Amino acid sequence: MLYEPSCETRYSLEVRKKVSVLVTETRGDLSIHALTVTGILAGMAALVAVLDNAPTSAVVWLIVALVIDGIDGPIARKWLSNSEVPRFDGYILDLVIDYVTCVIVPAAFMWQFDIVSHGNLGKIAIASVIGSSALWFSQTEIESSDHYFRGFPAAWNMVIPTLWLLDAGSSVNISVTLLLSVLTLSNIEFAHTIKVKRLRKVNVSAMTIWVIAVLVISFQTTDVNLTEKLILFIGPLAVLGIAVDRAFQQHRSLRVSLL
Numbered sequence: 001m002l003y004e005p006s007c008e009t010r011y012s013l014e015v016r017k018k019v020s021v022l023v024t025e026t027r028g029d030l031s032i033h034a035l036t037v038t039g040i041l042a043g044m045a046a047l048v049a050v051l052d053n054a055p056t057s058a059v060v061w062l063i064v065a066l067v068i069d070g071i072d073g074p075i076a077r078k079w080l081s082n083s084e085v086p087r088f089d090g091y092i093l094d095l096v097i098d099y100v101t102c103v104i105v106p107a108a109f110m111w112q113f114d115i116v117s118h119g120n121l122g123k124i125a126i127a128s129v130i131g132s133s134a135l136w137f138s139q140t141e142i143e144s145s146d147h148y149f150r151g152f153p154a155a156w157n158m159v160i161p162t163l164w165l166l167d168a169g170s171s172v173n174i175s176v177t178l179l180l181s182v183l184t185l186s187n188i189e190f191a192h193t194i195k196v197k198r199l200r201k202v203n204v205s206a207m208t209i210w211v212i213a214v215l216v217i218s219f220q221t222t223d224v225n226l227t228e229k230l231i232l233f234i235g236p237l238a239v240l241g242i243a244v245d246r247a248f249q250q251h252r253s254l255r256v257s258l259l
Contacts, residue, residue: 030088032090033088035071035075036076036094037093038068039065039068039069039097040065040096040100040101042062042064042065042101043061043062043065043100043101043105045057045061045064046058046062046101049061050112051108051112053112055113055164056218058105058109059161059218060215062101062157062161063214065157066101066157066158069101070193072094098154099137102133102154102157103129103156105157106157106159106161107129107156107160110122110129110160110173110177111126113164115160115163116170116173116177117170117174121170122174124174124178125173125178125181132181132185133156135184136184139151143195147191147192148191148196148246149189149191149192151184151186151188151189151190159176161214162210162236163176163177165214165218165224165229165232166224166229166232188247189247190242191203191239191242191246196242198245198249199245202242203238206234206235206237206238207235207238207239209235210232210234210236210238213231213232
């Protein structure tokens with residue numbers, strides 16, 4: 001005999017259905033979440049390319065994921081409704097996808113294309129990437145009130161392809177990886193490319209040049225020349241310079257407050 005819900009149970013279910021319509025996501029919200037999810041599809045395509053020994057394709061898909069990550073945030077901030085009890089948290093969804101596309105796939109890229117040695121040091125370097133990034137993404141306060149990231153923001157999806165193109169050798173690559181892993185867990189603040197107003201034009205311009213350079217140079221069949229290598233340094237140097245500027249501003253503010 002089938003279970004027959006009581007009148008009270010049926011009423012409760014009906015009320016819950018009505019309430020869920022009022023407080024959960026709209027179709028527009030779900031469309032925005034669907035856009036965000038396409039980032040993980042691009043990440044999956046990048047991982048498949050890594051496993052297929054196709055580094056250029058992997059770089060292309062990583063950049064596609066980066067572009068999706070760059071546009072879904074502003075769209076969500078402008079169009080996402082203020083539902084009271086949403087089923088899906090766009091912020092958490094973004095973090096999950098970013099960990100895959102910015103950390104896991106680049107870590108696989110490192111190993112597959114010999115960016116690090118396949119000995120213990122190489123394994124330690126990859127472990128430092130995965131571990132430090134996991135801790136960074138789990139911080140209770142990833143951003144400051146004025147949108148500076150606390151620690152290096154685990155942007156391995158740009159760092160690793162750049163190291164691959166520079167081809168400086170596994171020793172240099174391991175050293176850079178370990179240094180950035182330490183910075184990931186530091187209190188040094190790095191600017192969000194879009195949200196931080198100070199030096200925004202410099203930041204956006206440098207990042208745009210960096211992304212385009214990585215994309216274009218990854219298609220080359222010849223060795224990267226000196227000019228191209230210098231272009232690849234524009235983005236990292238800008239990120240470093242803005243971080244130094246932030247540290248200087250904080251130090252100056254502290255001195256003024258102590259006077």
